[in-house]
Amino acid sequence: MSESVRNAASDAGDHPVVRTGARVGYAASGVLHLLIGWIALRLAWGGGSGSADQSGALAELGSTPVGAVLLWVVTAGFVLLGLWQITELVGADEAKDKVKSLGKAVMYLVLAGTALRIAAGGSSGGGDAQTSSLTGTLMAQPFGRVLVAVVGAVVIGVGIHHVVKGARAKFLEDLRANPGRWITRAGRLGYIAKGIALALVGVFFVVAAVQADPEEAQGLDGALRSVLELPLGSVLLTVVALGIVLYGVYSFGRARYAKV
Template sequence: MDSSLHGAAARTGDHPVVEAGARLGYVASGVLHLILGWIAIGLAWGTSSGSADQTGALEQLSSSPLGSVLLWVVVAGFALLALWQVAEAVTAGETKETVKSAGKGVGYLVLTGVAARIATRTGGGGSENRTDSLTASVMQHPLGQVAVAAVGAGIIGIGVYHVVKGWSRKFLEDLREQPPRAVVVAGRVGYVAKGAALGVVGALFVFAAVTNDPEEAGGLDAALRSLLELPAGTVLLTAVGAGIAAYGLYSFGRARYARV
């Protein structure tokens, strides 16, 4: 890698503004997951009709007092966290760490864009409709079903990784010191719940590929709603929603203890 690029990335990642912004990004993630967990629990008990995904959570945030201001704070936090992750990807010494940081950077950039669209009222269409449309477009091509199934398998893999990371407390490696027990418990519960939700999302993509029905594919909202169709679905969705909220609480702790 070009030494000048590596040096520039290192200076960017170590800049006080970027480091503070990365911590702000974790706070923004915490707010997002708390709202998302609340929506999921509301769906379980029939008290909410909002979209149980990142877009729905951000839209609910925008409708709160000072919602516009809070949204722009979220935009700034996610943007700076994405920048820090990209800098980490450039300076990482191992390919695995480079790919992981780059993937997170892309994810936070997407969230930055979604939050900015909602803040400027330029977002349109539900996320589930966009997922169905994209899946249908992919399935029209040769090997499209295989590609959709591969995406689903990849999401399931990410979900399993989250579950293992939470159960084994591997997430503590992301922190610079041992946090309070409450943060550790929230992290374990949160990672496991988030992993379970991602596993359902991936399963929906695989099922859509097997049945050649793009409408079976869906994002987080569809995955959480599908839990209601299972025995004891209300209890399951309540537990997952509480777990997602726990991940939000862990994110607040991560903002304090993260290695940045």
């Protein structure tokens, strides 16, 4: 890649609008995780409704008195955070950094699309239904079950990475300054809880591949609901839900201290 392209990407990433927008995006992620955790807590104790995933959280946000305005802010934040990740992708030297930035860019832009659809009055779509549909599409391809198993293994790997990142507080490397004791503690527990939830999602993909049944694949909502089927399921889901809330708290600290 030419040096001029790298310089252009660096200039774009350093633009005040993109940098500020990226911080808004991290704050939007905080709001999202607070809502997911809240929905999961209600689920744990049999109250309320909603889907404990990103789509459900955005739909719940849209149902608040100021939801329409907040959804547009969230959309803008995720778009700019996705664009910032693209500038990081272009400027990265190592392949693993490029893959990580690409994955994050896609994730944030997809979230922006979901928020935009809800803000415009559309449906949030069912996260688990979309997951099963995607799994069915993959299985229809040559070596489809292998592809689904690989997806599951990758998601499990990402979950384990989150757990390790939380346990070792390696998330502090993403920040330009130490955010303080309480944000650090929230980050530790939040990353571990989110990692456990992601690993569960990955396990369901592997099970779907083994059983050749796309319906076995579950998104975040389905994975969290599966915790209720375990002994002391309500207690376990409460712990995970509170951890997701803490990840949201950490995300607000990241919005302030992130290296952007």
